[in-house]
Amino acid sequence: MISPKKYAKAAKIPPKGFKTTNEFFDHVFKDKEIIWMGQNTNHLYEDTPIRDAMINCINSKEYCKYPPPEGFPELKQLILEDLGLKGFDILITAGGTESLHLCMNDVLEPENSVITCDPGYLIIDNFASRFSDNVISVPIYNEDCGYKLTPKLVKEYMDENTKLISLIDPLNPLGSSYTKEEMEEFAKIAIENDIYLLHDITYREFAREHHLAANFAPNHTITIYSFSKIFGMAGLRIGAIIGIPEIIKSVRSILINDLGTNVISQAGAIAALKSKNQWIDHIKNTTRNNQKIIKDAVDQVEGAFIPVYPSDGNMLAIDLKGTGIDPQDMTDYMLEQNVFIRQGSYTSKLYGDRYIRLSFSVPEEHVKIFAEKFLEAVDVLRPI
Numbered sequence: 001m002i003s004p005k006k007y008a009k010a011a012k013i014p015p016k017g018f019k020t021t022n023e024f025f026d027h028v029f030k031d032k033e034i035i036w037m038g039q040n041t042n043h044l045y046e047d048t049p050i051r052d053a054m055i056n057c058i059n060s061k062e063y064c065k066y067p068p069p070e071g072f073p074e075l076k077q078l079i080l081e082d083l084g085l086k087g088f089d090i091l092i093t094a095g096g097t098e099s100l101h102l103c104m105n106d107v108l109e110p111e112n113s114v115i116t117c118d119p120g121y122l123i124i125d126n127f128a129s130r131f132s133d134n135v136i137s138v139p140i141y142n143e144d145c146g147y148k149l150t151p152k153l154v155k156e157y158m159d160e161n162t163k164l165i166s167l168i169d170p171l172n173p174l175g176s177s178y179t180k181e182e183m184e185e186f187a188k189i190a191i192e193n194d195i196y197l198l199h200d201i202t203y204r205e206f207a208r209e210h211h212l213a214a215n216f217a218p219n220h221t222i223t224i225y226s227f228s229k230i231f232g233m234a235g236l237r238i239g240a241i242i243g244i245p246e247i248i249k250s251v252r253s254i255l256i257n258d259l260g261t262n263v264i265s266q267a268g269a270i271a272a273l274k275s276k277n278q279w280i281d282h283i284k285n286t287t288r289n290n291q292k293i294i295k296d297a298v299d300q301v302e303g304a305f306i307p308v309y310p311s312d313g314n315m316l317a318i319d320l321k322g323t324g325i326d327p328q329d330m331t332d333y334m335l336e337q338n339v340f341i342r343q344g345s346y347t348s349k350l351y352g353d354r355y356i357r358l359s360f361s362v363p364e365e366h367v368k369i370f371a372e373k374f375l376e377a378v379d380v381l382r383p384i
């Protein structure tokens, strides 16, 4: 028998009434009525350029050919232009997830240590633990550090084996993000110690301001790019990994997706970048306004608070500790009301009993329903 590998596990606990996480996702995916605030996907895109480009690609039947293995040059160029990066190389991948795995595989040896944070996107810890024996997940759920991994914390937790610092910016699940000064400090740490910054910019476009580590430490940064969030293309599974040519050259030696990334997704991604200016303000304005609706509801609940407000992502956390309500019970209750949100343990090993996470890049009516049901849930679930 082959035993499962003993890597750090992402908390994939099936919700009440489901045998597996997959069964649960199949159920929610197929339920057309469900309000989708449990994944940080974006349901607000209404214009047609992305869809039209993909439909044209299907009609042309070009999908019977393999694409260029590293991605269409037009798409590669559009992403680098989108970020304003010059002198970098890029590979198109089947999403930020694949890019994260490539990054860990490329940079790490077993003796190296990696710094991540808790709360955070736990698959990063999981991937890191496949290549490094020492993944240090720094506790950041407190006001003192602004609910984020700071340069000060990194210095505290670093040692001579540290090889990679993971910066999710803005941070899933809290929505905290970095200032220019903080990015400069991280860059200094990376350059002085000759170590790497993994800069996961999946939620970049939702942030009020954003600073690319690649601009401050080009030789020591690997940037993870995704089309799943602002572009609303999560199901199309497309993203990129970006670094200086020497870094990307080494990533080429560990590629899995040797025959390239979905042609239809790439057609959509090209249209997405070309049409971005036409629709992005609508999405940003709607998400910002949606946050206010959530905040108004939370402010009515004694003992509840939003740790990071406003969030610079399209998600935020609501701390329920002071209400005595278990986040799992809240999540189960809301699902019964057809509102899909996440219990804290999905993004934290240390603070999962404190918060729920919800995404708000959904129509305003959905957020209003959430707000109403949330207040109702507090009344029902609050211990007497």
Ligand SMILES: Cc1ncc(COP(=O)(O)O)c(C=O)c1O
Residues within 6 Å of the ligand: 040, 094, 095, 096, 097, 098, 121, 168, 172, 200, 202, 225, 226, 227, 228, 234, 237, 238, 239
């Ligand atoms: C921080 C972070 N990186 C990467 C991803 C995954 O991106 P993709 O859908 O492009 O694989 C997510 C998804 O939620 C995320 O939160």
